[in-house]
């Protein structure tokens with residue numbers, strides 16, 4: 001168990017965003033939460049297997065993962081290096097095709113969609129925050145944040161106006177015209193958060209979003225990411241090595257050897273088991 005669950009409890013009891021209301025009602029009517037049926041807005045992975053390579057060179061990155069990310073909920077994925085966290089995030093986000101199993105999002109199985117449809121769905125429904133921002137260095141902050149909207153066909157002036165509002169919400173008023181090289185690491189990550197949320201995604205995926213930041217800056221960034229995703233009604237999946245980051249999420253799962261090995265920070269690796 002976590003040695004300190006205060007933040008986890010606090011986030012859990014926060015008011016749910018309106019988009020998550022129906023999902024919450026449906027779930028609350030079911031006594032066993034783990035067995036609750038999927039509702040609209042849930043992202044549901046069933047028996048996910050991902051094997052890279054084959055024969056003697058095969059790596060079993062995911063060995064049968066069942067995981068539901070309920071609508072509007074924040075979830076942290078922890079675990080040792082090589083346990084499959086990034087592979088799981090990439091399968092949930094439709095970046096990587098699993099070897100077998102399904103990822104159901106809004107009635108579609110991402111694992112069986114064509115590349116073209118999966119790319120379109122990723123753009124319209126998902127937002128991404130990576131460790132080092134991955135902002136385009138030649139574009140000002142506001143245009144970086146507006147990119148997903150413009151890619152989705154929103155006219156430039158409308159997209160930049162919406163993106164500017166997100167920058168203000170993230171405490172970056174006055175920095176709209178700065179290029180990434182003129183921002184601190186924490187400010188650049190906030191632009192990345194604005195970019196992830198500007199397209200009104202159903203789910204935001206963040207892979208080590210604070211990994212390149214010092215501890216206080218990282219704490220600010222994760223706090224802001226959880227709060228803004230929650231306010232926007234988006235689910236959030238955060239891969240992190242850092243329990244202090246994970247604690248900001250409503251739920252924590254731990255991975256070991258390609259499987260979910262524990263919930264809320266508990267890690268239950270079978271005795272004598274080692275990484276492949």
Ligand SMILES: Nc1ncnc2c1ncn2[C@@H]1O[C@H](COP(=O)(O)OP(=O)(O)OP(=O)(O)O)[C@@H](O)[C@H]1O
Pocket residue numbers: 052053059060061079080081082083084085086087088
């Ligand atoms: N494209 C790939 N080709 C071959 N093997 C891969 C590939 N991507 C990941 N793997 C392997 O799959 C396993 C899981 O990797 P993954 O990156 O998902 O783990 P992780 O828990 O995110 O690790 P880390 O915390 O170090 O980032 C590892 O053994 C890794 O070497």
